Ligand code: KIV
């Protein structure tokens with residue numbers, strides 16, 4: 128493990144792989160709004176879409192390329208001439224354009240989807256990267272379904288892509304099949320078999336079918352990758368992509384122990400997550416890491432008491448670091464006296480001793496009947512209590 132600090136490039140694919148989630152369809156205005164927010168968030172690369180997929184997608188990628196400054200703007204293309212030309216047409220006005228072309232290297236894809244052969248795949252990889260390179264200096268190549276492919280064959284294809292000028296090599300775990308150690312081992316073998324790989328940026332693109340997308344991405348960077356492809360709120364095909372906010376906060380919280388960081392402005396995370404959730408119509412589950420509404424909420428008495436005494440007793444991150452105002456103490460049947468006293472104090476009632484004891488007893492009776500005790504319940508409880516005194 129390296130002890131020197133190293134930046135990991137954040138490649139955001141919310142607008143491409145993320146938009147491939149069933150039921151999500153963003154128009155150009157919505158895509159632009161998200162892209163501007165991604166630029167404020169400080170991602171390094173925005174994969175804006177798949178220009179050949181539809182006229183609407185082309186228009187959105189072109190608008191983002193023309194209007195969003197800062198990040199590299201990337202368009203996706205299959206390994207064929209029409210896709211690559213269309214992607215270039217859409218991104219050519221960006222200050223920093225990138226063409227991302229991909230082609231499967233697993234036999235299951237080659238035989239059953241491409242209905243082709245390994246030899247043809249090598250030829251297509253050569254021709255498509257050469258074509259993209261003639262148009263654009265910045266070219267990314269992905270061997271799709273790499274983690275189920277033969278590593279030696281994938282290495283051969285990657286060497287061809289590098290010979291033709293690919294600047295980033297992305298190794299997708301397309302179906303979310305790999306495991307952290309296995310993925311790291313696969314990337315280590317690629318470094319061994321493809322000597323020129325060290326001249327390019329190695330990238331990871333992990334799907335979440337087994338819930339391992341962030342863990343696999345992290346294993347990838349420990350093995351030497353310096354670009355992580357991810358999406359806001361973890362949206363994407365099937366179970367989604369690695370969640371950007373999880374990977375970024377993992378490095379923000381623990382990255383110094385491995386000498387790694389990102390350039391993301393973490394205080395923009397909550398705002399970006401809310402925007403993507405609103406425009407895609409995909410709700411965020413309450414217990415979702417980092418951005419779920421419970422991620423900085425405490426319900427049990429022991430935890431609330433601890434957090435009131437010292438935040439770090441039960442928090443490894445500060446809510447303000449992702450752009451929230453503060454953590455929250457949720458009042459329910461597991462809550463204790465300290466949290467009740469604090470909540471009443473926040474409402475302007477300072478009570479102690481016997482009054483607090485009786486209020487606490489009544490509070491528990493209410494909490495047993497309701498999932499959550501609200502400020503209104505507390506107001507009613509305390510005014511009754513003070514009136515009876
Ligand atoms: O999952 C995948 O393999 C992809 C490629 C297009 C990179 O999304």
Ligand code: ZN
Nearest residue numbers: 144301332364
């Ligand atoms: Zn993908």
